[in-house]
Each structure stands twice: as structure tokens, then as C-alpha cells.
Amino acid sequence: MIKDYAVGIDIGGTSTKFGIVDRKGNILEQGRIRTDIHENAEDFIEELYDNLSLLIAKHGGNEKFKGIGVGAPNGNYYTGTIEYAPNLKWKGIIPMANLIEKKFGIPAKLTNDANAAAMGEMMYGVAKGMKHFITITLGTGVGSGIVIDGKIVVGHDGFAGELGHVTVRPGGRLHKGTGMRGSLESYASATGVRETAIEFLTDQPDAPSLLRNYSIDELTSETVFKCAEQGDAIANHIFEFTGEILGEALANFVMFSSPEAIILFGGLTKAGDLILKPTVQAMEANLIQIFKNKVKILYSDLKEADAAILGASALVWEAEH
Amino acid sequence: MIKDYAVGIDIGGTSTKFGIVDRKGNILEQGRIRTDIHENAEDFIEELYDNLSLLIAKHGGNEKFKGIGVGAPNGNYYTGTIEYAPNLKWKGIIPMANLIEKKFGIPAKLTNDANAAAMGEMMYGVAKGMKHFITITLGTGVGSGIVIDGKIVVGHDGFAGELGHVTVRPGGRLHKGTGMRGSLESYASATGVRETAIEFLTDQPDAPSLLRNYSIDELTSETVFKCAEQGDAIANHIFEFTGEILGEALANFVMFSSPEAIILFGGLTKAGDLILKPTVQAMEANLIQIFKNKVKILYSDLKEADAAILGASALVWEAEH
Numbered sequence: 112m113i114k115d116y117a118v119g120i121d122i123g124g125t126s127t128k129f130g131i132v133d134r135k136g137n138i139l140e141q142g143r144i145r146t147d148i149h150e151n152a153e154d155f156i157e158e159l160y161d162n163l164s165l166l167i168a169k170h171g172g173n174e175k176f177k178g179i180g181v182g183a184p185n186g187n188y189y190t191g192t193i194e195y196a197p198n199l200k201w202k203g204i205i206p207m208a209n210l211i212e213k214k215f216g217i218p219a220k221l222t223n224d225a226n227a228a229a230m231g232e233m234m235y236g237v238a239k240g241m242k243h244f245i246t247i248t249l250g251t252g253v254g255s256g257i258v259i260d261g262k263i264v265v266g267h268d269g270f271a272g273e274l275g276h277v278t279v280r281p282g283g284r285l286h287k288g289t290g291m292r293g294s295l296e297s298y299a300s301a302t303g304v305r306e307t308a309i310e311f312l313t314d315q316p317d318a319p320s321l322l323r324n325y326s327i328d329e330l331t332s333e334t335v336f337k338c339a340e341q342g343d344a345i346a347n348h349i350f351e352f353t354g355e356i357l358g359e360a361l362a363n364f365v366m367f368s369s370p371e372a373i374i375l376f377g378g379l380t381k382a383g384d385l386i387l388k389p390t391v392q393a394m395e396a397n398l399i400q401i402f403k404n405k406v407k408i409l410y411s412d413l414k415e416a417d418a419a420i421l422g423a424s425a426l427v428w429e430a431e432h
Numbered sequence: 433m434i435k436d437y438a439v440g441i442d443i444g445g446t447s448t449k450f451g452i453v454d455r456k457g458n459i460l461e462q463g464r465i466r467t468d469i470h471e472n473a474e475d476f477i478e479e480l481y482d483n484l485s486l487l488i489a490k491h492g493g494n495e496k497f498k499g500i501g502v503g504a505p506n507g508n509y510y511t512g513t514i515e516y517a518p519n520l521k522w523k524g525i526i527p528m529a530n531l532i533e534k535k536f537g538i539p540a541k542l543t544n545d546a547n548a549a550a551m552g553e554m555m556y557g558v559a560k561g562m563k564h565f566i567t568i569t570l571g572t573g574v575g576s577g578i579v580i581d582g583k584i585v586v587g588h589d590g591f592a593g594e595l596g597h598v599t600v601r602p603g604g605r606l607h608k609g610t611g612m613r614g615s616l617e618s619y620a621s622a623t624g625v626r627e628t629a630i631e632f633l634t635d636q637p638d639a640p641s642l643l644r645n646y647s648i649d650e651l652t653s654e655t656v657f658k659c660a661e662q663g664d665a666i667a668n669h670i671f672e673f674t675g676e677i678l679g680e681a682l683a684n685f686v687m688f689s690s691p692e693a694i695i696l697f698g699g700l701t702k703a704g705d706l707i708l709k710p711t712v713q714a715m716e717a718n719l720i721q722i723f724k725n726k727v728k729i730l731y732s733d734l735k736e737a738d739a740a741i742l743g744a745s746a747l748v749w750e751a752e753h
Contacts, residue, residue, distance in 0.1 A: 185722065194722065243588040257688070259585055266580070266690025267564040268726060276720045277684040280602065289720050363598040367578070367688055369587025399597045399610050401506065401515065405589060 114177035116170055118163065118217070119424030121224060121416075122146060122183040122207075124198035127159065128416055131166050132424035136235040138417060140166045152205045156214050164215070179211055179219040180426030182227030182419060187269035191221045194270075197288050220426040224419065226263045226272060229256025230429065231422025232374055236413045243370045246411070247274065247361075249379035249386075252288075253296040259368055275300070279360045299357040301378050304332040307349050320345040336382045350385040357386070358393025365398060365406050376411035376418065435498035437491055439484065439538070440745030442545060442737075443467060443504040443528075445519035448480065449737055452487050453745035457556040459738060461487045473522045477535050485536070500532055500540040501747030503548025503740060508590035512542045515591075518609050541747040545740065547584045547593060550577025551750065552743025553695055557734045564691045567732070568595065568682075570700035570707075573609075574617040580689055596621070600681045620678040622699050625653040628670050641666040657703045671706040678707070679714025686719060686727050697732035697739065 116139070120129045123146060130141035142162050149155035167176060185196040191208025193199065208221040222230075229246040232238040238246070242261045248254035253275030257264040264271045275296035276289060283293025284306065297303050308330050312322055321338040322330065322345060338346035361373055379386060391408050398406075411418060437460075441450045444467060451462035463483050470476035488497060506517040512529025514520065529542040543551075550567040553559040559567070563582045569575035574596030578585040585592045596617035597610060604614025605627065618624050629651045633643060642659040643651065643666060659667035682694055700707060712729050719727075732739060 259580055259587070260583065262581065264580055264689055267692040268690055268722075270722050271688065271690035273687040273720060273723075276687050278680055278718055281600070281680060291718065291720065359599055359602060363684070364688070366594040366597050367592065367685070368585055369589055369592035371588040397599055397612065399594060399612065401589075401591050402594075 114175060116176050117424040117427035118167070118176065118179040119420035119422070120159070120163075120179065120181045120211075121227065121419035121423050122181065122193075122199075123224070124184065127155075128420055129159070129163055130420035130424070131170055132421060134428065136421055138420055139170065141416075141420060142166070147200060150200060152201045152207065152210060155201075156210055159211075160214050167215075167217075173215070173217055176217050178427035179215060179217050180227070180423040181207060181211065181219060181221040182224040182423040182426075183207060183221060184224055185270075186221045186223045186226075188220075188222040188226070188263070188265045189269040191219070193221070222263070222265070222426060223254075223256070223270075223272065225254030226256040226265070227422035227426065228254070228376070228418050229258055229263060229422065230425040231413060231418045231420075232256075232411060233258060233261075234425045234428070235421050236411055236418065237374055237409050238372065241371050243368065244372045244374060245274070245364055245368065245370050246374045246376065248377040249299060249301075249357075249375060250377035251301050253300050254377075257368060258370075274360070274364060277360060277363070279356055295356070295360045299353055299360070299379070301332040304335055304349060304353055304379065305330055307352055308335050308346075311345050311349060311352075315345070318345055322346055332379055332382070336385070339382070339385050347385065350382055351389045353379075354386045354389025355393040358390040358395075359397050361390065361394040361408070362397035362402075365394070365402050369402065370406060372407040372409050374409045374411050376413075376415060380410050435496060437497050438745040438748035439488070439497060439500040440741035440743070440748075441480070441484075441500065441502045441532075442548065442740035442744050443502065443514075443520075444545070445505065448476075449741055450480070450484055451741035451745070452491055453742060455749065457742055459741060460491065462737075462741060463487070468521060471521060473526045473528065473531060476522075477531055480532075481535050488536075488538075494536070494538055497538050499748035500536060500538050501548070501744040502528060502532065502540060502542040503545040503744040503747075504528060504542060505545055506591075507542045507544045507547075509541075509543040509547070509584070509586045510590040512540070514542070543584070543586070543747060544575075544577070544591075544593065546575030547577040547586070548743035548747065549575070549697070549739050550579055550584060550743065551746040552734060552739045552741075553577075553732060554579060554582070555746045555749070556742050557732055557739065558695055558730050559693065562692050564689065565693045565695060566595075566685055566689065566691050567695045567697065569698040570620060570622075570678075570696060571698035572622050574621050575698075578689060579691075585689075595681070595685060598681060598684070600677055616678070616681045620674055620681070620700070622653040625656055625670060625674055625700065626651055628673055629656050629667075632666050632670060632673075636666070639666055643667055653700055653703070657706070660703070660706050668706065671703055672710045674700075675707045675710025676714040679711040679716075680718050682711065682715040682727075682729070683718035683723075686715070686723050690723065691727060693728040693730050695730045695732050697734075697736060701731050
């Protein structure tokens, strides 16, 4: 029997999204469960099974399914394990692909969530047909997926592509999660934008800003975006500052792997040109001649939830290519 | 007839080395000509042919040769061209592989000189058997070759792997060749070490140092090494400073491609532990947990001239694998 479908599962710190995907990349069904209420991975898989097995049955049962693809933070493609993920409650090394395969009776593959998203872009998004590109998620954190010669770069140990943690400002801002200083994630994430906002507002106490009308808890990247749209100088400067650091980092990535495009997605991209313009400008300014005006910076055109599910499901079809 | 031999040619700014190499990586013959005395590529190829054709004839003539491999600055693997190489007199785009192929009547392939060196390490050096590694040349400049899944990374346009030009100190030291600020090459090269020496000696005019016994023209990385070996504090500090910046950069490279090893070669490696220790320490300090204590930093065990010739010749055999 032809196996027409794949399951895509995107495990996030708060919630886990899943869907049934056909070979054309249509998401036929989707759902989500909470991740963070489950103290251990086994309980989590029980709830996942309760929800997902109904959808699988509805589409012809196990024999119609070629596999289950999973994207997860700190997911290791080689071993199918989730290792020491700081955003998950489950500590240590979780053999997630194995556990899912046993529970569902369907072959399972797992990779890093950002790598899964890159795969989604390659099969169904703006990177369709590209052999060399990098995806950067500008969300709560900064994730990345690197594609070289049409393959996701996983490196020697399966963990390659942690571009959010590269140092962009030596000795700079402290990243509370990693204890490192000056990483890309500490600036070019929603969390980073919030920190920049607090820094700018406290460092320039006399500068007027719409941002001062918000409580400290309300100072999110969304608030900064709203104020910037209304022409607020500090809010605009926050995006310029963020884009400048992001652009510098992108230039370094380009001189490493010389991609055709860098694809940005995640919450911060909602700021549109406010962040894109300074990013492109800083990237070009930091490239040596042979790389200038060659690399496209694109926004993903996949819906974020879809990209994650599609990307995870793409793991299943990948082996066929 | 079995084609037993390959020619390896390493084109450098000052001189060009070449050799006849067998399938086991033995260099049977070698020679060198000046590069910089030839105003155009055609004249250069004439002299190359005059020297090399004798060696080819001695080993059975063209029919015994599978190909000619060339490593060159700004060499493009896809097109076989040398493009806008700042260290060569020949301006614009030189179709070097084509010109050589026509002149010799033997198929020629070309790549970036640093990529050729990486290939040499993979086939005959300390990277033998490794699928994921990065080579960094610490010479007059900083070159790099990146290997992922057993293949040199050339990227979308053939120019990937310019790690000497990544920014490591935003707004930092000016690189006179590129006009960029704070690049790895402006610190972690022989030229960079010399600049650091001049900076340290002028910034701390009262600090005693053996380096003050040398004229400004004599302040080379070799002089700094000699003085550091004799326990000179400033000379030692120069290597610590250099190693710290290099190590930070290596940490960023590791979080990109997660290699099994980083292989250093070039003149600066003669400083041995003086530069290796601070490099390793800074690299480890700048890695997030999952990458710590995993990546080997090795010195190449190939003779430098040999590595370049072997690497270039490896281009010829590569297609057979």
C-alpha cells in the first residue's frame, strides 16, 4: 500500500503542535497539546497519542503513514534524542524518537526544531529549489537551520547550527540562559529587543518616548513595534540597533557558507522593514567585496505553525530523495 | 592506460609551487617559480609550462596524468576562475583552469588555496578519516577550508569559507586590504601579531620589553615568538591576546558547523603552546554547554609546501570517490 501521509510534530517549551501532512505539503489535520504540564516525557507521549491516534485512524490508520517527523529543541538527528533542552521540563537525554516509534508503531525521525523549519522552507517555502541557504528564527530566542548542498548541516555530533549563540559583542550583554556574554540571541530576539528597550529608556531618562506609557511588563517587542510605527524615535532606534547587530552576524554567516539566501521568520519579522532595512544595510557593510549584493534576505511565507509541522513532516519524505 | 599521477599547483602571491604526486600522496618531483614577476597570466603559464612539462615528460607524459589540480587565492571551484585576487597582479577574472588545460592538454581543476589545503589534510594529513573539520591557516593572512560531510564547502557561488574576514571585534582594527574593521585576519595573522606588538609597545611606553631592542621593521611574529620564549611579558601577552580572539572566533565556527576538529597551520603555529593554550581556553569559554570539550584543536603534520601541493593534487582524485 502506498504510504500517503506523514505526521509532523513540533515540540516547543509551552505547547506541542502536530499535523497530518500529505506528500504535497497539505496539512490535512492539526492540533496542539500543552508541553509544559507534563513532568516526564512518557506522560507527554500518552497525551500526544490520545490526540494524534484519532487523526491517524481517520486517515486510514498506521499502514497509510510513512513516518512521524519530530522537531524539538536540542534535538539530535543522529540519535533521535532530545539532550539537555533548557526550555523543557524533561532533564537529561530523552530518546524521544524511540519512545514515539514504540508508542505509535510508526517509524519516527527527530531533529532540531530550527532544522525542521529549514527543511519546511526547502520543501514548501521560499527556499524551494535552493541548495544553499540559512534560516534564522527571530522569536523568543534565535534559532537557525543551515542548508549546504541541499542538506541540513548537523555536524559531527548532530548539534550544528546554533547561530543564536555565536558571540557578536565580545563581553557584551549577559544571556541568562547560557551564562554567555554578547550572543546574537541576547540582542536579536524578542527577549533581546525588550532588554534593549529597558536599557535605552533607563540610559536616556530625559528622552521622551511613547514606550514610557507602558509598564515594564508590557515592554515587549510588540509594544516597541507599535510605538515605532507611530514614529517614536527610541522605538525606531531599538530596531535599528537590533538590525545592525543581526546584519553583522549575517555577514559572518555569509562568509562562512556563502548561501543564496537567508530566510528570516519568527515574531520579530512582524516589524517588517523597521528591522529588515538596518539588517540588510549592516550585512552588506560587513561583507568583503566578493560577497556584496549577492545574498537575498527573505521573509518566510509559510505560516509559523505550519512551517514547524511541515518541516517536521519533511523529515519523513527526506529519505526518499 | 592507468593514469597514475596528478599535478598539484599552489599559486601564491609571491611564488607558485608545483609537484608530481602519485595516488598514495607521494610527491615525486617538485619545483617553484615566481608568480609576481609575470604581468599577465599567459606569461605566467608559459614559464609554468617550461618547468612542469619536463617533469611530466620524465614520468611518462600526458597519458600517465589524470589531471592537474590548482589551488589559488580567490579561486572558484565552480568556474575554475581566479576572481579579483588582491594578492595577485592579474586583475579581474582569470580563467586559470581553462588556460592551464589548453596549454598542457591535461584536464585541470581549480579551487581556493585554503580549500586545497583542507583537501590535503583530509586525504593525507591529520584529518584523514574525518568528515567534519575546519582548517585555518595562520599565515600572513588567515585562510580557511571547511569540510562538512566529507566535502569542501564552496557555497552558492564557489567562494564560501572566508573565515579570515569574519568580524570578531565590531568597530575594531582596520584591515588595510579590505577596508573592514575588526576582522579575524587583522588580529590572528602574522601581520596582526606585528600590529598588536606595535600597539602594545606604544600604548605602554614604560613597560620594559625585549621587543624594544628591535627596529620597527624587525617586529615580526617571529621576533615576538623569540622574545616570548625568553619570558618577555609583553611578547607573551601578545600571543595571549591573539589566542583569545582566535579562540572566540573558533567557538563561533564550532556553533555553526560542529566539526570534529579544527586544524591550524601556517607560520603562527610555530609559536606552539604560546598561542594554542589561550586559543583553546577562549574557545571553550565561548561555547555553549553541548559543544564544550568535544572539539579537537590540532596542528597540521604536513609540511606547509607539501600540504599545498598535495591538496591541489587531491582535486584530481576527488572525482573518483
